[in-house]
Amino acid sequence: MPVSSDTSPPPHPLLRCSVIAVAVTALAIAFAYVAGWLTPQRLTPQRMVSALQTNSGLYPGYRRNHAKGVCVAGYFEGNGAASAYSTASVFEKARTPVLGRFSIPGGNPYAPDGSTPVRALGLRFNLPNGQQWRTAMINTPVFIVSTPEAFNQLTVATRPDPATGKPDPARAGAFFASHPETAAFLGWAKTNKPSASFATDRYDALNAFYFVDTHGQQHPVRWRFEPEAKDEAGAGPKADDNDYLSQDLRQRLATTPQRWRLLVTLAAPGDPTNDPTKAWPADRTTIDAGTLVIENEQAQDNAPCRDINFDPTILPAGIIVSDDPLLPARSAAYADSYLRRTREEAHIPGTTPAATPKPETK
Amino acid sequence: MTAPRAFHPLARLLHWTMAVLVLAMLFIGVGMVSTVSPKHQWLLAIHKPLGITILLLVVLRIIVRLRFRPPALPADMPALMQFAAHASHWLLYALMLGMPLIGWAMLSAGGYPVMLGSSWRLPAILPASPVLFAWLREAHQYLAYLFFFTILGHMGAALYHALIRRDDVYPSMTTGFPASVEAAKKPPENIGPPPPDVLPPSDNAG
Numbered sequence: 001m002p003v004s005s006d007t008s009p010p011p012h013p014l015l016r017c018s019v020i021a022v023a024v025t026a027l028a029i030a031f032a033y034v035a036g037w038l039t040p041q042r043l044t045p046q047r048m049v050s051a052l053q054t055n056s057g058l059y060p061g062y063r064r065n066h067a068k069g070v071c072v073a074g075y076f077e078g079n080g081a082a083s084a085y086s087t088a089s090v091f092e093k094a095r096t097p098v099l100g101r102f103s104i105p106g107g108n109p110y111a112p113d114g115s116t117p118v119r120a121l122g123l124r125f126n127l128p129n130g131q132q133w134r135t136a137m138i139n140t141p142v143f144i145v146s147t148p149e150a151f152n153q154l155t156v157a158t159r160p161d162p163a164t165g166k167p168d169p170a171r172a173g174a175f176f177a178s179h180p181e182t183a184a185f186l187g188w189a190k191t192n193k194p195s196a197s198f199a200t201d202r203y204d205a206l207n208a209f210y211f212v213d214t215h216g217q218q219h220p221v222r223w224r225f226e227p228e229a230k231d232e233a234g235a236g237p238k239a240d241d242n243d244y245l246s247q248d249l250r251q252r253l254a255t256t257p258q259r260w261r262l263l264v265t266l267a268a269p270g271d272p273t274n275d276p277t278k279a280w281p282a283d284r285t286t287i288d289a290g291t292l293v294i295e296n297e298q299a300q301d302n303a304p305c306r307d308i309n310f311d312p313t314i315l316p317a318g319i320i321v322s323d324d325p326l327l328p329a330r331s332a333a334y335a336d337s338y339l340r341r342t343r344e345e346a347h348i349p350g351t352t353p354a355a356t357p358k359p360e361t362k
Numbered sequence: 363m364t365a366p367r368a369f370h371p372l373a374r375l376l377h378w379t380m381a382v383l384v385l386a387m388l389f390i391g392v393g394m395v396s397t398v399s400p401k402h403q404w405l406l407a408i409h410k411p412l413g414i415t416i417l418l419l420v421v422l423r424i425i426v427r428l429r430f431r432p433p434a435l436p437a438d439m440p441a442l443m444q445f446a447a448h449a450s451h452w453l454l455y456a457l458m459l460g461m462p463l464i465g466w467a468m469l470s471a472g473g474y475p476v477m478l479g480s481s482w483r484l485p486a487i488l489p490a491s492p493v494l495f496a497w498l499r500e501a502h503q504y505l506a507y508l509f510f511f512t513i514l515g516h517m518g519a520a521l522y523h524a525l526i527r528r529d530d531v532y533p534s535m536t537t538g539f540p541a542s543v544e545a546a547k548k549p550p551e552n553i554g555p556p557p558p559d560v561l562p563p564s565d566n567a568g
Contacts, residue, residue, distance in 0.1 A: 016525040024518045031510055034389050036396040044396045130483050132475045148398045212480075307492040308473060313403060317481035321403060329398035331406075336395075338472070339499055346496035 043152055045332035049340065051155040056107025060344040061354025064337040066120055068111050069103030070198075070246045071305035074257065074294040076125055082264055082289035085219045086211035088318030089127050091289055096125045098292065101305040102198040102249065105138075112242035117192045119245070121203040121225065122310030123292070131316035134308070136330075137203035137225065139195070143276035144185040148329030154179075181277040196237050197248045199229045199258045199294075207312065207330075208273035208322040211264075220267035220322060222280065225260035225292055249297050260292040273322040309338040367530060368538035370430035376423045377535055380416065384458065387412055388510050395503075410465075411478040417462035424455065436529045447519065450512055457509045463487075464505065468498035 010016055029038075036044045052064045059067055075095045082091035090096045100123045104116050118138050125133040145151050157175035158167040176182050195201050204224040211219045229252070237244035252258055266285045272278050300306050313321050313331040321327045344354040369377065387409065394405035435444050469476045470486035471494040477483050488494060524532035533539055 010526055010528055013526065019525060020518055020521040023521060024514050027517070028514060031389065031392060034396070035392040042396075043398055045398055046396070048398060129481075130475055130485070131477070131481070307490065314474065320480070323400070325400060328400045328402040332395070332398045332402045339496065342472075342492040342496035343500065346493040348496055348500055 043149055045329070045336040048148065048152050048155075048329070048333045049336045051152055051159075052107055052337075053340075055155060055159050058352060059107060059109050060352040061341050062107070062109045063103075063341060064107050066103040066105055066122075067107045067109040068113075069101045069120075069300050069305075070249060071298045071300045071303035072100045072102060072249070072253075072294045073296055073298075073304075074098050074100070074292065076262070076290055076292050078290040079288070081287050082211070082262075085213050085221070085264070085266070085287070086318040087214055088133065088211075088316045089129065090125050090133055090316065091318075094128075096127060098126075098294075099124045099304055099308060100294065101300065101308070101310065102245070104245070110242075113245045114194045114237065114242070117189055117194045119195060119198055119201045119203075121198075121201075122305070122308070124305075124308050124310065125316075127316050129316075132314055133316045133319065134310050134312060134314040135205055135223075136310040136312050136334075137205045139201040139203055140185060140188050140192075140206070141204060141279050142184045142188065143206045143326070144182050145179060146181050146275045146277050147325050148333075150179055150181075151326070151329070154182075181275075184277060184279070196231065196244065197229070197252070198245050199249060199252050200227050200231045202226045203260070205312070206276040207324045207327050208267065208276075209315070210273075210320045210322055212318050212320060218320070220271065220273045221264050222267075223262060223264045223289075226263055228259040228261065246297070246299070253294065253297050257293050257295045259294075262289040262292060263287070264289050274324050276324060276326060307342070309334050311335065365434045366431055367433055368534040369432055370426060371538065373423070373426050373430060373432070374535055374538060376419060376426060380419055380423065380458065383412060383416055383419070384509070385513065387416060388506055388513075391506055410469075410476065413462040413465050414478060414484070416458060417466075420455070420458040420462075424459075433530070433534045436527075436531065439529075450516055450519070453508075453512050454516065457505060457512065461502065461505060461509060464498055464502050468495060468502055471495040471498055 032038050036042050049064045056064070056067070063069075074097075076090060076098050077095050078091045078093055080091065080093045100121060103120045103122070104111060104113060105118045105120065106116065118140065120136065120138045122136040123134070127133065145154055154175060157171050159171075160166055161168050176186065202224055205222055208220050208222050211221050213219065237248075241247075249258075264287045265280060266287070267273065267280060268284055271280045271284070298305075311331050311334045313327055315321070340351070341354070343351045347353045368374075390405045390409050390412070394402055394409060397405075435447055439447070466476060466484065467488045470488040471491050473490040473495075475483055476486065520532055520535070523529055
């Protein structure tokens with residue numbers, strides 16, 4: 001071991017070497033622990049997304065959930081009514097450009113539209129100051145579970161049986177029995193038949209947020225978009241049509257823009273902000289904050305919405321996240337899903353390459 | 363002009379401040395991408411402004427480094443060790459400068475608004491591109507691992523200088539009083555008083 005010429009060999013060299021080894025190793029172990037490498041049972045965003053991917057199969061370049069969708073564009077016209085509660089410029093009497101995406105859940109971009117009663121809407125509002133408001137909503141009044149852990153257990157419990165291609169009813173049943181908070185969602189799913197149009201559905205943010213007013217005061221809120229279009233009696237999809245939602249939207253937009261009212265519900269003291277399985281009572285104050293106007297649509301494969309991560313925690317000044325534990329989990333999992341599909345798009349070694357150009361969804 | 367024996371006090375202050383910030387940053391980064399808990403949100407909220415703070419500090423540090431010469435490595439250090447020391451320092455500077463810029467570019471390419479607070483936004487430095495995003499995001503992750511391993515090596519080497527070699531390298535970044543300088547100040551033991559001709563001229567000579 002080289003030693004500086006003007007110093008003698010150190011006393012206790014072994015002890016000194018072990019001090020160095022212990023210090024370096026301790027730091028490395030702390031890093032590995034924080035990274036989750038030492039705790040395989042811990043729920044990480046990667047494990048959540050992998051569970052979804054296991055259920056649906058791998059479709060390179062596509063979202064790991066809500067893989068099937070259609071891009072839309074338009075604007076939001078605020079009416080000023082929500083400005084008393086939030087400083088976000090989107091609520092002022094002004095037009096804000098919006099990019100969006102209608103979708104159905106699941107990781108299969110070729111899934112039949114009738115396979116699920118759930119429809120979803122992701123929106124990205126581009127505010128004039130460069131800030132953004134992103135929101136990802138579904139057409140149900142309540143979410144199915146309250147926590148990311150329960151969501152992951154649900155994903156695992158409803159994994160298709162390789163023999164039948166369908167979830168094992170016993171396993172799924174056991175999950176629902178042990179999670180009574182799922183009852184409200186299951187009740188909705190049982191009675192709600194798959195709708196025939198994206199344009200006639202309502203889309204609910206489910207998670208609570210806070211609006212922040214000019215005085216810095218926080219107001220717990222939930223928002224939803226209520227359609228102006230109504231379902232026409234008797235108008236429904238043909239039995240064998242698996243892609244009727246995008247065709248219906250194309251036809252509607254070819255003649256007229258589609259409109260939704262943004263309804264913001266203010267919580268009363270005691271209303272839960274951390275549990276999207278519990279709806280707030282119907283008598284809560286609701287503000288009509290403006291109108292979403294969707295003017296055109298495009299197939300998602302090469303349209304701008306493909307590359308948007310509709311992370312619901314990307315918010316402009318004037319809106320902040322609540323204590324809902326699903327919000328950080330959604331943000332983390334969406335980021336991992338976004339990384340996976342952009343990696344495949346970029347043909348990064350070690351990933352399954354996405355087809356270029358992506359096939360049209362059939 | 364003689365080479366300085368220690369780092370300039372400003373360089374030492376920047377080194378230890380950044381040591382804490384960069385280590386915190388690496389732990390925050392690896393923690394925020396691997397948790398679904400509410401920690402994800404506040405780690406993310408710290409990560410971005412802290413990254414910009416580190417970027418500003420490293421620019422200041424490079425100026426200080428160019429303005430004030432660092433001390434030379436001990437002449438008796440083997441050539442391979444000297445090379446490793448210089449190479450790892452270059453690498454650390456490159457990573458301190460590169461990581462915040464890659465993070466910023468990555469968010470820009472991903473189409474995200476680069477928010478440092480609820481309303482403080484940095485401009486995008488790249489056009490939105492999912493392909494660029496993916497490469498930069500991968501680079502950000504793997505360079506962070508490289509950064510962490512380089513820091514482990516740097517820390518091990520510093521402790522090796524302090525505990526085994528016991529040369530001037532460690533004090534040159536801590537107290538600024540290298541052991542050999544301290545030793546030179548004191549009269550060597552067991553040799554007796556210095557000869558009279560090396561004593562400074564006494565006051566009563568004038």
